[in-house]
Amino acid sequence: MPLDEKFSPIRKGLLEFLVLRIVSGATVYVPDILKRLAHTEFATQEGTLYPLLSKLRREGLVDYVWQESDSGPPRKYYRLTESGRTHLAELDAYWALINQTISSLGS
């Protein structure tokens, strides 16, 4: 089984965490998110990302602002909400814990 496949459930689970991290930096447009992920192990597509963002918005972790664009209709730029920031801090802490566990096991 290739590594890629072995870690696929983990990658799936982590995508939400990564998107929250990207959104926490600055307000971003969806193609920017895709570009940030494109050359990583977490490359994804609009078909996955839009439903995920919609879910995060329903949970109140992100929201968006409309920004005019010089070509075409106004665009949605996503940003982290206050509760999103709290949630991300929890996730970060938990992720640190996981890393600690991993490195403490084995030699």
Add this chain to the structure above:
Amino acid sequence: MQKVITVSLNGNAYQLDEDAYAALSAYLDQSARALAANPDSAEIIADLEQAIGEKCTRYLNPHKTVVTGAELRLIIAEMGPVDGDGAGSSASAGAQTGSAAPGAPGVSSPRRLYQISEGAVFSGVCNGIAAYGAVDVTLVRAIFVAAFLFTGGLALLAYVVLMFILPYASTSEEHAAAHGVPFNARTLVERAKEKYAQFAQGQEWRGSRAQWRSEWRRVRAEWRFERRRLRDQWRAHWRYGAAPGGPQPTPAGAPPPPGRYFAHIFSGTLMAVLGLVFAIVTIAWLLALLSLVTTGALLGWSLPQGIPFWAALIGLLLLYNAVIWPIRAMRRASYYSVGAYHGAWIEAWNGIIGLAVLIALVWYGLHHLPEVETLLDQLTHWWRANVGPSRGDWT
């Protein structure tokens, strides 16, 4: 020439060709189905539409204002299948990006071998093979005849076997599979079937039965149109080469060029003569069939030892079709040329070649196979004995 359809993607107009339109509506339909349980489905669809629109602009410039099917399929592959449960639980692997996503419609469509009885000469085996290989049926038949000549009848056996083994394509779906029809037509059919299933369960479908029927008719019409377009495209390609700017077949009903006037007269005469020949051959065949069934002998010529009755019946049937095929091809050709059909002369040529092959076959049989000579002798005898005298001085 392609028809252009203007669509609104989240409030902005884009021009698509029909192929692209079919691909896009299939993708959006699929997405809407995947998001059926999602409370924000309308908003997500709008987002997807906008993303598709932005990707379309990559392919557009002041000198190219229409998005083609191939481009739109690339865009759809880039978008990826829509994640139904919205939890991000099917984030696609990195390797998948850029390649055709498995959920994208029409990446592949199954192709199966069927017999197609529409326009068949005998049973439709060659027709089915032609559809399977997307080549012209005349070519398949020519190859088959050549194979028959070279293998000494073994090809005929193969034909008969295929005739009994291969199923007939009778439903639209089977026809689609026989032609390996492109995704959009297939998807149309599938969509209609799905709608029917919803209707039958009385769940999602809010319309009436009549509404469903009209939808089904529309889908079938679209599908027929698609098939015709492909066939015409193929014919144009076959007859005039692959040059994209090459001449296209004149659509039926267009005024014929003046130079074809004499061709019309000629083909009209040819049609009448061929009709007569056709009738004579058919009557002779029916007589032979009748005599075989009633007396167990072919027009007074009893069957040789070792040839069972059924073999003689099949042989007679095959012989009839071998004789009638070139005649029928030529008649069709002259009919089309009267009806202003562009490729008629090619078909006439096919008929002439078929006739030549038949004559060569008979000649070969007369000179190299004593049985054929005997048969001919018997036929002459029978003719003299039964028909000849009543016609007076025929001999």
